[in-house]
Amino acid sequence: MNIMVLHGPNLNLLGRREPDIYGATTLDEVNTKLMEYGAQHRLSCRFLQSNHEGALIDALHDVVDWAQGVIINPGGYTHTSVALRDAIAAVAIPTIEVHISNVAAREPFRQHSLLAPVCVGTISGMGWQGYLLALHWFVLQ
Amino acid sequence: MNIMVLHGPNLNLLGRREPDIYGATTLDEVNTKLMEYGAQHRLSCRFLQSNHEGALIDALHDVVDWAQGVIINPGGYTHTSVALRDAIAAVAIPTIEVHISNVAAREPFRQHSLLAPVCVGTISGMGWQGYLLALHWFVLQ
């Protein structure tokens, strides 16, 4: 089973900025943990981080024939990107939305996700471990 | 580590009604799986299902000195119960909100959770496996 892991805007700063909100684990460390965990369970993972909405869309299009699952942390595009939503709906790969922080406890504009309705589901507030739970879910299928 | 698993209104019907939304696994089967999984990872689990908002609050109060974690599927009370929210905040046990279906893809009134801001986080749309992911998170701590 092939899983595409997409990290949205500002996640390249993970572990280096605002650790009280996002924790102290860097993005590379997260990817390594996911890679290892995936390897143990016969999942092949690819990773991409971009601050560009269009690049995230391009990436989804690119894996349409390769991936059987997508894990996406859309960052700020969660709340504003109809285009990304349309991309998820179009490629029709089972997708899980992950948020490191508990967005429900933050600003009002973070309380609505444009993407969630076209995803399988959402995991938020679980720290970087949220990615691991998402990967675990694919294992359980 | 002790985990209280609270099932809110109508979850006693799990697996027997509306399987297209909630799946075909019964509540007893879910609890058994969680019990077994917990046992493998040194977690002690208790379970309660109630259709009564007050009974769910009572249950939270009752485990305040026993539990180190709570997993709650508040069902319809997710969107309407300030009292339950206050109970979660008051007992101050790390709590994970779980929804079997992807509430973000359903009616507008299901898109806002009164409880999520006082929980650690939320897992929704992952089927009964969502409970398992929540339990897994406690294992990872």
Add this chain to the structure above:
Amino acid sequence: MNIMVLHGPNLNLLGRREPDIYGATTLDEVNTKLMEYGAQHRLSCRFLQSNHEGALIDALHDVVDWAQGVIINPGGYTHTSVALRDAIAAVAIPTIEVHISNVAAREPFRQHSLLAPVCVGTISGMGWQGYLLALHWFVLQ
């Protein structure tokens, strides 16, 4: 044909309090009239009044294998109970929502019913006779 008649919060006061809004017929008198009318038309009726949201949900679950119809006056829970709505949808028994007073002519918060969309329909403003019309509808089926 078996009909469950559910009276929600404060309806135990019917006929004894606020007669200008709710009329002077008591709940026992209403139930008696429905019983008699039902008996004349081969309908078997059961009755339950409760001020507890959870008890109303329990009652719906309890009659899932007995009733072919439900008549419910959800009182104040009409406007606030997602849990009761979910119960009606889950048991999937044809249900008629009845209001004694014309809720459309009262406070704004009474103008929206969370339950109506999962019921067959609604009868409001017809006084206690509204229950009789609902029963009559089941006779006509």
Add this chain to the structure above:
Amino acid sequence: MNIMVLHGPNLNLLGRREPDIYGATTLDEVNTKLMEYGAQHRLSCRFLQSNHEGALIDALHDVVDWAQGVIINPGGYTHTSVALRDAIAAVAIPTIEVHISNVAAREPFRQHSLLAPVCVGTISGMGWQGYLLALHWFVLQ
């Protein structure tokens, strides 16, 4: 007792269009059933269908000295006609609003009735039998 039955816009198509929403009984058949039922209970009924808001208002004015009751299915004017509401309030004949389909389960703009607050009450979702229930209510007075 004299009853005016007013059918609003598009109800002339009843039974011939969108039977999944409105059923297969034609307007003439409904009127015939009401006429017969009325005749059995000493109610004299008149009927009018119009697609013109103004014609429905005219009709209400015209029966002010004849009718002791009005049954109106205002169709799409339910949600948009202050003028029709004012007419019902002005003629001050007890009026019952009837909807064949369960409007609460349809589009958001159908969830609010401008007319209901000045009517005795509302019956919706009961199919063509809703008219019969309304007539039955007048019999019960």
Add this chain to the structure above:
Amino acid sequence: MNIMVLHGPNLNLLGRREPDIYGATTLDEVNTKLMEYGAQHRLSCRFLQSNHEGALIDALHDVVDWAQGVIINPGGYTHTSVALRDAIAAVAIPTIEVHISNVAAREPFRQHSLLAPVCVGTISGMGWQGYLLALHWFVLQ
């Protein structure tokens, strides 16, 4: 003069949880103070705490012939319970709504009370002494 004092959900935790919001005086201590103060001024007080919306409604119904006044801290039901509002309106005993914390300075959903319009008035933010002020008001009548 007989006064019913109703404590809503989570108030059993008073003085033991979140003292920065609700203070360090326990519910028993509050009740004792009220009892003593009442005794000095010829008021007879009864007390009830419940986390169940229905139990609070039942309690109001039960004292309809005994109490000349009600003091209620509805906790989280303040903002969500039409059923409790209807109960207060129905029993028609002069009722004062009390909040320990200054709800106006908290979350937006706490800024509107469904109950206040059917009460005599509201006292909020005065700590446990708010109950005493409410009792004092009955003395002044």
Add this chain to the structure above:
Amino acid sequence: MNIMVLHGPNLNLLGRREPDIYGATTLDEVNTKLMEYGAQHRLSCRFLQSNHEGALIDALHDVVDWAQGVIINPGGYTHTSVALRDAIAAVAIPTIEVHISNVAAREPFRQHSLLAPVCVGTISGMGWQGYLLALHWFVLQ
């Protein structure tokens, strides 16, 4: 100077229905007073009452070459008719909106006029004399 006086829906009932809101002077009496007052000040008046939105629009179109002023009481169409607004804007005759009752003190849906922005101005709450004031304004020009 030629003035068209348009009376909207239900105004044919003026003086005969709801006198507490609209007064006891009939529409004929109002028209007579306006005719006389106009005659004294070299204004020629025509009058039309209709319950049909389309008929009011037709009437505006018909007087486009005759009238130098329009006085309109749009009744319930005030709040709902974009078509009538467009007609007033299209014919571009100075138009005064008149309401007999003080609409600002009535239901919320009466507090916004779709027509007022394309009129010269509005006179409301002045009773039938509001028409006279409107006529007086044309005299003052």
Add this chain to the structure above:
Amino acid sequence: MNIMVLHGPNLNLLGRREPDIYGATTLDEVNTKLMEYGAQHRLSCRFLQSNHEGALIDALHDVVDWAQGVIINPGGYTHTSVALRDAIAAVAIPTIEVHISNVAAREPFRQHSLLAPVCVGTISGMGWQGYLLALHWFVLQ
């Protein structure tokens, strides 16, 4: 009959600023015209202009035993002053709200008057002649 004419904020600039909105007649000229017109019809008029909300309230209180009518152009306080509204309601002198410009055709925040519901009615968009129409209305009583 004694009439108090109150001019609110910025009306001292009338005729000297923004003539395209408010015309070229100065406030003194308006007052002179009203004085003369009043004198012809046995109305005694007093005038006050102030930019201070409190001063307008004081003025209403001061004439409570002298005036039988009030004409007020509340300017910007129309949309923001609950205090002025309360003053009009308290003194209970028949009051007419006048606006020189057609406020319905201006910014959205000008489309709602806090004062109008406690006035007899409103005249807007009629230029300075609106004051004259208001005075004329008192003559007609």
Add this chain to the structure above:
Amino acid sequence: MNIMVLHGPNLNLLGRREPDIYGATTLDEVNTKLMEYGAQHRLSCRFLQSNHEGALIDALHDVVDWAQGVIINPGGYTHTSVALRDAIAAVAIPTIEVHISNVAAREPFRQHSLLAPVCVGTISGMGWQGYLLALHWFVLQ
């Protein structure tokens, strides 16, 4: 292929009023152009203009067995007529909504069409040529 072209309120003034918004071509000229264009492409067109909402509904009902397509410019009824929407949905003839001006650039109340969701689609802002494009679309089918 038979096409019904319906022109709504005020379109009889086309080309004669407000040419800056609606252009200088008259309705007769538009109809002539459409007729000719239709004739060249084997489309038979009928035309109707009315200021009456009810008449537009009647017209739709009348062509239910004749027309294979409808082109409608609903004018002001676009934003207010649930009844017309219901008629379009009921007759179930492919319908194109046309607006001469770019309604998206006008007042807020013109930005939402009640009819568009039950039409095939919408063409707006293209001048009278919008009708021609609509006709062209039917040719392309």
Add this chain to the structure above:
Amino acid sequence: MNIMVLHGPNLNLLGRREPDIYGATTLDEVNTKLMEYGAQHRLSCRFLQSNHEGALIDALHDVVDWAQGVIINPGGYTHTSVALRDAIAAVAIPTIEVHISNVAAREPFRQHSLLAPVCVGTISGMGWQGYLLALHWFVLQ
């Protein structure tokens, strides 16, 4: 302990106007009762009434070094004055907001207080005795 008592707009009319809403006790009588009650409990009270928002702000500034408590009935400024709110926050003297009537049972615009979030708390609906309860609270500190 020094207490400043501030009465906002229209309270000079207390006891003389609208006694059904505000009671029959005059402001002087209220102040006398508070003075006497304060004297019995070692509280020194000063009083000010003004219809001017600015004067109330000035008064708060003036007592910043004298008062240990403020009791304010802001009248209509409750709902509209950010400036008064800022003054209360700036002087940082414990302040209690008092309303004679039960504002929660009145017009919608009275249901939100801009000042309450920066006050200790609010007492409303308790009649003039509300002031006494506020004073009593300072005694209890």
Add this chain to the structure above:
Amino acid sequence: MNIMVLHGPNLNLLGRREPDIYGATTLDEVNTKLMEYGAQHRLSCRFLQSNHEGALIDALHDVVDWAQGVIINPGGYTHTSVALRDAIAAVAIPTIEVHISNVAAREPFRQHSLLAPVCVGTISGMGWQGYLLALHWFVLQ
């Protein structure tokens, strides 16, 4: 006449994904048809598809001196891109917004276009033929 045709996000998938919504014609096929149609009518067309908001803006800037017309299907950016709107307004080339599906019949967030007010007009719901109609409009100028 030179026409720039801009295809927004996800339109590269046209004809290959979600054919029930967007049809089975691919983007290349659409462009070919437009090219051919343009060639027949002396229009020179260029084409660009991008998933990047910034690239669409860049493209508009790039053709400012070449194009006399723009046809844009902004996809998901229709509802979220103020930057794209500003670009259209800045380059001031007549622009037509095209949507393949009938956006008015889809999710609420698709019902408002930020771009339409600065375009000539909009064509939606006409399938890929909508592009052709837009091109046809330029021919008609």
Add this chain to the structure above:
Amino acid sequence: MNIMVLHGPNLNLLGRREPDIYGATTLDEVNTKLMEYGAQHRLSCRFLQSNHEGALIDALHDVVDWAQGVIINPGGYTHTSVALRDAIAAVAIPTIEVHISNVAAREPFRQHSLLAPVCVGTISGMGWQGYLLALHWFVLQ
């Protein structure tokens, strides 16, 4: 060039209250700095602070023939004063709105300025230096 500097409500407390929000520089010190800076650049400055909305309006009227620029910190009146907005628009002197704190980062009711649309522009969050920047802008003209 003459510049009027207007300080609104509570700014007399500047530097003495809430220094974490507004800084530790007093109003006198700010005015001195502005005076000195102005003197260096040929600007003549006058200063006024008032807690009275009306006094700020009066001040604007008073300088209409003297000032070529106005710098105003309207404090709490920013969000509530239509009257002050009208004054700024009426005197038509180029006006800059200054806020010491970053109002965008504070309560929701501070996020909208009624005055800004009639000012040249706004400077907020720059501390007392914001006044200096405003003065600097006038120098740059």
Add this chain to the structure above:
Amino acid sequence: MNIMVLHGPNLNLLGRREPDIYGATTLDEVNTKLMEYGAQHRLSCRFLQSNHEGALIDALHDVVDWAQGVIINPGGYTHTSVALRDAIAAVAIPTIEVHISNVAAREPFRQHSLLAPVCVGTISGMGWQGYLLALHWFVLQ
């Protein structure tokens, strides 16, 4: 002190398009003026303009170790970019938001900035000189 100056979408057109809104000075000219002014005050400035939201985020990330201040004109992304807001918050460099035009006087969607709450403050409506004022503020620190 190092200052990064970021120009958002469409600002490359500055001085060449819509000069009535944005003035006639080109972006190069602005940058030159800032460079010179900075050089005079020991500020080192870098400049970047991009129409790509992602590129602006990348740029912020890139200067995290170089810049002590950021001046950003986010153009249309001001109102729509949560991702850009998150970037500003993450890099935690003091940032000033600049708008050339007075956005408060433009369309409603321009009246709310997602970025302002995480910036030091905002300068808008001051023309290209707004950049200079922002630079000046850094000099004053």
